[in-house]
Amino acid sequence: MAATASAHSTKRRSITRSSISGGRRVRNSLATMLIYVAVAFALLPLAFVLYYVVSEGLGVVDIGFLTSELPAQVRRATGGIGPAIVGTLVITGFATLLAVPLGILGAVYLNEYGGTSPLAGLVRFLSNVMAGVPSIVMGLFIFTIYVIPRSTGEKSAISGKAGGLALACLMLPIVIRATEAMLRLVPGELREAAYALGTSKSRTIVTVVLPAALPGITSGALLAVARAAGETAPLLFTIGTARQFNWTLGGPNTALSAQIFSNAQTGFPAALDRAWGAALTLIVLVLLLSTVARIVAARFTVR
């Protein structure tokens, strides 16, 4: 189509390279330049953000900072972010245990059983929709469906568990979509070979299809975990606040992202320092997860 359009325009344009008019040449260089400007637009702020996180964070982070309890007063330059690290691990871990198996099973349904059926189409469509639901709405959802009904009198249901549920809602569609894409890459011959040997369908899926797609699924799941670990909004009204270490799912807890947010909001210099330290810790954690995910994906991609 474009080719014929260009062919028609040869009436106006010369087709030999030597006679490219000055205007066209200038326009081409200008466009190329703008593309480089666009690249710089993305690179510069990213470099700035990372520079600040590393330079401000390194001045704050040490063993004591990573292992101490949170200070009683945010203004004070004492204490650390130990409980927030624990909280992030516990809450994200719980969310992962819920969302990853469920997401993988859902994707197995979509790719291995549902195929092009209307129900599978609906589920696929809705998981796209769910992936677009703002994370703060997930927090409101868990607040209204879990925290409100389960809070009685003095006892509030605000807990690490509630936060984990909200994060799991966020992760589920990501895991489903990533896993389905990976299952689709598993060649049909593998399944047929297993059937030919008399293997049942469920056994084929568990022992042949899933292992073949495992690296891709792992990397997709890790990316979902990284995304969840960095999220703040779903935790705002679900986990409450805690100053001490809480290794359990019950009771109020805290998280790195929540600490960064609340410390940044106060604006006290000591609080901002703590926020930068927490930000460096969180970024290292998230980048570690996503780098492992990418290495796993690159090393073992099903071809």
Added chain:
Amino acid sequence: MSTAPAPAGGANGLARRGSRRADDGFHLLSRLAGLTVLVVLGLITWSITKEAIPAFRQEGLGFLTSRRWAPNEGADGIFGAWSFIFGTFFVSLIALVFAVPASVGIALFITELAPPRVRRVMTFVMDLLAAVPSVVFGLWGVSVLAIKAPGFYEAIGSPLSAIPGMGGVFGGPYNGKSFLTAGFILALMVTPIITSITRDVFETTPRGQKEAALALGATRWEMIRGAVFPHSRAGMIGGVLLGLGRAMGETIAAALVIGAGQTTGVRLFASGDALAARIANEFGEAEGAWRSALIGLGVVLFAMTILVNLAATAIVGRAGRKGS
């Protein structure tokens, strides 16, 4: 892969029957897992709407159209969401104004300009940008950008506000925490999303069309305009809409840098507020009708993002079918 359940094994042996039962069980289990998506989405709609109904009842249509939000006024407070709805759209549009040209440029750089090694580095950098948690951008925005910005804003704003008709848009006061700061931070967050989608559709441009354009003597830019853009238009629009949906729902960074004002005018340097940011900032202290109204803001935001995402999915889906 047929969807009909496998016929029950009649004359099969016992072992076979056992495995068939396991088969059906597994099928059922996976189908239930798929259905959780449907159930959760249904529950989200039902449960947040239910909690928001008292506020909707109290305010009626004014909940959407009134710009007055005063939780402590009168017996139950006054809740009009219009300034937040406006702020959500305004900030998202600012974000798109920055992010769309940048994303298209980066996608063109990756697909058309960069040598393979640079292409891989650039893809990695975009993944890195996507992996940075939004609260970290927010922290940078509130403690670096918002503090350094006012002088810069005034320097560009005051001459521009002298242009007739532009006095409102570029006029002061020049706040560090403002629509523009929030829009810029959001732009950083949606750029990786729009880039990855536009890059994908650019890559589906048939090689023959591109080569035909070049063979006819087109410059690279003319080839991009004549072959790549027409082929990718629908996909690009879909990608932009997905970015818009993400920008509207982005909470934490906006909550830190938007300024928590109630502005309903197109004024770049004014402090405003967006739906998600207002929920995040007020929810902790809210009770009763106030809390119900904040959940109501969540319902409005949920509806808006769903509409935008539906449009995006429809357009991207159509583009995908046409492209392949």
